[in-house]
Amino acid sequence: MPTIYVTNRSGKKYTLKAENGLTLMEPLREIDDSIEALCGGMCSCASCHIFISPEWFEKVPGPQSDEVELLEGTETYRSAESRLACQVKVTDAMEGMTLIVAPEE
Numbered sequence: 001m002p003t004i005y006v007t008n009r010s011g012k013k014y015t016l017k018a019e020n021g022l023t024l025m026e027p028l029r030e031i032d033d034s035i036e037a038l039c040g041g042m043c044s045c046a047s048c049h050i051f052i053s054p055e056w057f058e059k060v061p062g063p064q065s066d067e068v069e070l071l072e073g074t075e076t077y078r079s080a081e082s083r084l085a086c087q088v089k090v091t092d093a094m095e096g097m098t099l100i101v102a103p104e105e
């Protein structure tokens with residue numbers, strides 16, 4: 001159960017204890033002014049867009065092509081930081097990771 005440091009859309013910082021095996025979507029949707037996750041994790045809405053800090057981005061298993069396609073269609077896509085929270089599984093390797101919730105589109 002890693003501790004993950006999150007900055008929401010208003011710039012407020014949160015410390016999350018995320019449960020292993022869930023995706024980042026589940027804990028993130030519980031905080032204020034955060035992801036909407038409108039499709040419920042089906043990789044079809046991009047409303048769970050987050051920016052994982054570059055030093056952590058490389059350590060997280062990479063995205064599938066359908067995730068990349070969806071991300072590339074967002075206005076704020078950053079190739080070295082953007083992920084869909086619903087496609088990132090929580091593991092202990094994420095202890096101390098920092099991420100920012102992407103702006104609403």
Ligand code: FES
Binds near residue numbers: 045
């Ligand atoms: S919740 Fe819709 S793409 Fe992640």
